[in-house]
Amino acid sequence: MTDFFNSIINIKDADFGYLKDVIYQKTGIFLAPHKKIMLQSRLNIRLRTLGIKNFEDYVVKLKTDKVFFQKEILEIINRITTNKTDFFRENHHFDFLKNTYFPSLEKSKAGGIKKLRIWCSASSTGEEPYSIAITVHEYFSQKSNWDIKIFASDIDTNVLATAEKGVYKDERLATMRKDLVLKYFDILKVEGSSREYQAKSFLKSMIHFQKINLLESPYPFSDKMDIIFCRNVIIYFDKPTQKKLFSQMEKIMTSEGLLIIGHSETLFGITDSFKFLGHTIYQKKT
Ligand SMILES: C[S@@+](CC[C@H](N)C(=O)[O-])C[C@H]1O[C@@H](n2cnc3c(N)ncnc32)[C@H](O)[C@@H]1O
Secondary structure (H helix, E strand, C coil): CHHHHHCCCCCCHHHHHHHHHHHHHHHCECCCHHHHHHHHHHHHHHHHHHCCCCHHHHHHHHHHCHHHHHHHHHHHHHHHCCCCCCCCCCCHHHHHHHHHHHHHHHHHCCCCCEEEEEEECCCCCCHHHHHHHHHHHHHHCCCCCEEEEEEEEECCHHHHHHHHHCEEEHHHHHHCCHHHHHHHEEEEEEECCEEEEEECHHHHCCEEEEECCCCCCCCCCCCCEEEEEECCCHHHECHHHHHHHHHHHHHCEEEEEEEEECCCCCCCCCCCCEEEEECCEEEECC
């Protein structure tokens, strides 16, 4: 017991204050005072790996060594992001695309080559962009003259690498219909009763992965987006950051483009440039 407690490196308020400010400036993630212990525990292993014995020394090094800071800030970001996600999470969004939005888009984009651009802007370990790609493929694969691109991005380079690999244990795929699993994933490994799957290459090739920090605009796209998924990320941002974010997103959306946010999030009091369609789905006003 004593050893365990002795081994925890405690963070003092001043060091928490510095780290919370740096994290806010770099990511928009706002850490309230009660998140001190969470930050302490997520950085404990990091300090041990670096051989740094307390947070005071860590903070001094961050403040005084620019090269260390540039490298270390990526490590900090990768440790403090919350990456919870699922395939077909909040499934009503995918139903809405399939049953309502895609059919109306087909009518409004009649004639010639029709473009569809989708950005999954906080894609975490990939479950969300693969769910989008499957929904798109199910609807559009038999239709001609569509030029479709799906972009997926995140600030956390570890989760992005996982997303690009597209390898998932069977329990991660439990929220997906069995026929879709068989159609879109290959079995990679079988160990006893558990299996590991990998997204098929045609599915992977539908998605362009890249690192994007939502705080850093203008965003690097040449085409306007018809749909932006920005789900379960603004909960970590304060209101001024949310306001800036959505004013930047609005600029890169087509007129009547869709903005989809997470179940506990709202644009109320943040922006009135979007019409509420229900179920945390918004449409850019013309
Ligand atoms: C809880 S996950 C949500 C994943 C997915 N959108 C979903 O709803 O299932 C939040 C993601 O936002 C990412 N994130 C946090 N701050 C970010 C920022 N400033 N720019 C881009 N991504 C960010 C995190 O790395 C994390 O992967």
